[in-house]
Amino acid sequence: MPVPDNDRLMRDNVAKMPVPEFEKPAFTKPPPLAECRVAIVTSAALHVATEDGFEPGLDPKFTVLDDGERALRLGHVSPNFDRGGFAADLNVVYPVDRLHELAARGVIGSVAPHHYAFAGNQDEQVSTVRLDTGPACAKRMRDEGVDVVLLTPV
C-alpha cells in the first residue's frame, strides 16, 4: 500500500474551497526593519495549559501569549498536519526564539511583549475574525507599539 500523502490531499481539498474576497486591500509600509517591533500571530490555536482551549468546531477567539511563555499547547486539534515538528521544536510553528536572536543581532528592532493565536479552522466568510476579533487583536498590537506581524499557519 502506498504511503498516504496527507499534505497532498489537504492541499487539493483546500484548493477547491471558496475564500473570502477583499476589495481594495490595504498596504502598510513599515519603518526600516531594524527599527520595527515584531509580533507573531499564528493559527495554531496555541494557549497555556491553565487556560481553556479552543472549541474543536469553529472558534473565532484569539489567545494572548506572553513573549516569555514556552509551555504552550498546540490547541488546533486537527490531525491533518504534521504535529511531530511542533512536539520537537515549537519554533517550527512559533519562531519566537528566532525573533529574539534577530533582535539581539539588531536585524529587527524589538520583539513584542505579547504574541497572539487564532484557530485555523474558521467558517468560510470568517466574518467574526474580520469584523470583531481580528480588529481587536490589531488594536492590542498597535497599543503595544507593534510595527510588523509575522503570520504563521498550521
Next chain:
Amino acid sequence: MCTLAHVFEAAGLATVVLSSIRNVAERMKPPRALHGEFPLGRPVGRPGDAESQHRVLAQAFALLERPDGPVLEDFPETIASTGGEPLACPLPARYDPSLPAAVDEARALRSAWERSFAASGRTTVGRAVDVDGIPDAVAAFVRVAEGTPWKDAGVPGIPMLAAHDVRSYYQELAVEVADGPPGPWAVERWFYDETEAGRALLAARRAMRDADAPFPLWFYMAPGAEQ
C-alpha cells in the same frame, strides 16, 4: 492567516505571511507572502535547525522592503512530505499479557512521556483526558475496534479529542526517545504503522465509519488519508 493579514494591514500594521498552501495565497493575495513548500504544520521548515529557520525568516522579512504589493515569493528550498527517514523509536516489550496489547504499551511508555514532559515543559495532552487517563482511552478504542458500539465503549468525551490526546501522548514521547528532530510526518507514520495504540485507533475509526457514526466523529480521529 491571509484574512488576518488584510485585517491587520487595514489597521496600520505591516504583515508577512508564511504561506503553506500556495493556492490560498494566490487567491487571497495578502500584501506579502513567502510560500514554503514544506510539510503542513511546519511553516518555518525544519525543527531543531535554527540556521534553516533563519533563512526562511530572512527571506520573509526582506519582503517588507517592497514598495507595493501583493507579493508572493517562493522559498527556494522545498521539503517533501513523504519519503523521509522513518522514526527510530523502540517500543516496549509485552509486560502484562492480561491487558490488551495497546493498553499494555501505553502504560509502559509513561516513563518516556514523563521524560519528554520534563525536557520540554509542555504537553498538548489534556483535551478529553489528562495523561493519567491515556490507558483507559486506549482501552476504549480497543473495545470499539473489537465491535463494541462506540457510544457504549466508554470513549472519554468526543472521540476526536480523545484520539487527539492519545496521539499527542505518543508523539511527545517519541520525540524524546528518538534521536534528533523527526522527519516530515515521521512521528505520525510511526504512530499509525508501528504502535499498537495507533493501529487500534485506526481500527476503531474504521469500525465507527462502518457503523455509520456521524462523519465528523470518526473522520477527524486520524489524518484524512489514513484508512
